[in-house]
Amino acid sequence: MPLAFFNLGPQEMLIILIFGVILFGRRLPEVGRYLGKGIVEFKKGLKGIEDDDFTANAPPPEPPRPPQRVQPSVPKFEPGPQGTQSSPASAPQSTSTPG
Secondary structure, eight states: HHHHHTTTOOHHHHHHHHHHHHGGGGGGGHHHHHHHHHHHHHOOOOOOHHHHHHHHHHHHOOOOOOOOOOOOOOOOOOOOOSSSSSOGGGGGOOOOOOO
C-alpha cells in the first residue's frame, strides 16, 4: 500500500527505475544496500525511542533481596571410631626420614 500513497502507476515506476539506473549505474546494488541499512537503523532508532518512553513510565524495579542461606539436604559425613579408618584418603600419612 505504500505506493498508493504516492499514487504511482506502472509507467511512473518504470521512468523512476530507468532514471535510477542511468544515475547510479553499476553502483545501484551498493546504493540499495546502503538504503536498506539506513532504513533498518532508522527503525532501530524509533524502537529505542519507544523503549525509552516505555521505561520512563514504568515503575522503578524492586531492589534485590539479600541472599538466603540454604540448608544442605545431604547429611554430613561423620568419621567412624578412632581405631578404624573409613577411607585411604583420610588416613594419616607418616613422614619418616632416613637418618
